[in-house]
Amino acid sequence: MARLEGKVALITGAAVGMGAEHARLFVEEGARVILSDVNEEAGTALAEELGENALFLRHDVSDPDSWSTVIAEGTKKFGPITVLVNNAGLSGPNALTAELDDREYLRMVEVDQNGVFYGMRAILPGMIDAGGGSIVNISSAAGMAHLPGTPNVGYTGAKFAVRGMTKATAIEYGPKNIRVNSVHPGAILTPMAENLNDKSVLDAVAETIPMRRFARPREVSHLVLFLASDESSYITGSEMVIDGGRLAE
Numbered sequence: 001m002a003r004l005e006g007k008v009a010l011i012t013g014a015a016v017g018m019g020a021e022h023a024r025l026f027v028e029e030g031a032r033v034i035l036s037d038v039n040e041e042a043g044t045a046l047a048e049e050l051g052e053n054a055l056f057l058r059h060d061v062s063d064p065d066s067w068s069t070v071i072a073e074g075t076k077k078f079g080p081i082t083v084l085v086n087n088a089g090l091s092g093p094n095a096l097t098a099e100l101d102d103r104e105y106l107r108m109v110e111v112d113q114n115g116v117f118y119g120m121r122a123i124l125p126g127m128i129d130a131g132g133g134s135i136v137n138i139s140s141a142a143g144m145a146h147l148p149g150t151p152n153v154g155y156t157g158a159k160f161a162v163r164g165m166t167k168a169t170a171i172e173y174g175p176k177n178i179r180v181n182s183v184h185p186g187a188i189l190t191p192m193a194e195n196l197n198d199k200s201v202l203d204a205v206a207e208t209i210p211m212r213r214f215a216r217p218r219e220v221s222h223l224v225l226f227l228a229s230d231e232s233s234y235i236t237g238s239e240m241v242i243d244g245g246r247l248a249e
């Protein structure tokens with residue numbers, strides 16, 4: 001049997017990068033998937049490619065009101081949502097703390113931190129009614145430590161916050177059979193990493209990783225799939241690092 005048979009998942013930031021790869025793998029494993037993103041063109045094209053078990057909805061995760069619309073439309077199409085992957089994120093500029101302006105800083109708080117809170121708050125009542133669910137919050141290795149190559153203090157702060165909110169919500173909703181875990185990717189080859197750095201910077205970062213390479217998005221998707229599935233039925237409040245050994249040093 002497919003590993004997500006019968007499950008309905010909402011994946012944010014699913015138009016490109018890791019979110020897109022999670023959506024592909026989830027559909028391959030039998031889930032019906034709502035892909036949400038601000039990038040309508042890429043999101044619509046991917047949902048079409050994935051077929052009848054995928055639905056794309058335009059969605060800005062930093063807008064609290066839009067969450068109820070996305071959840072209502074997704075539920076109408078596929079039934080109760082029992083998996084939420086809070087993946088949407090942006091990294092902001094490479095900047096030292098004294099150089100980071102208010103607008104850039106606040107945008108990361110709004111999307112990377114508040115977006116995760118709005119998502120959990122909106123999805124929980126339906127998950128309780130459905131008898132349980134799994135929330136996977138995508139933080140970062142930068143949510144564990146401020147590593148060289150991390151763009152700025154706003155990103156690191158938001159990703160630490162995601163780790164903390166994950167634990168609080170896991171403890172509060174464990175009795176309702178809702179699991180909440182955070183995932184902490186290291187260096188993953190997606191548009192986010194490519195937009196932030198040129199090839200020489202990417203090569204230099206790879207040299208600092210014990211496995212001497214960036215990960216492919218699908219390597220992270222396999223971890224997210226495990227956390228979404230019933231195979232991880234006793235795992236909650238955990239932080240899963242997937243970084244080629246970088247944080248071990």
Ligand SMILES: NC(=O)c1ccc[n+]([C@@H]2O[C@H](COP(=O)([O-])OP(=O)(O)OC[C@H]3O[C@@H](n4cnc5c(N)ncnc54)[C@H](O)[C@@H]3O)[C@@H](O)[C@H]2O)c1
Binds near residue numbers: 017186192
């Ligand atoms: N790439 C890495 O090395 C890396 C490492 C650690 C953590 N992460 C995290 O993993 C997640 C995915 O990263 P990625 O590398 O695939 O990024 P990406 O930039 O390749 O894709 C991110 C997606 O999120 C969407 N998005 C941005 N703002 C949004 C908003 N307000 N509402 C809805 N969608 C929005 C974008 O349109 C895009 O489709 C992010 O949370 C990121 O912080 C990435």
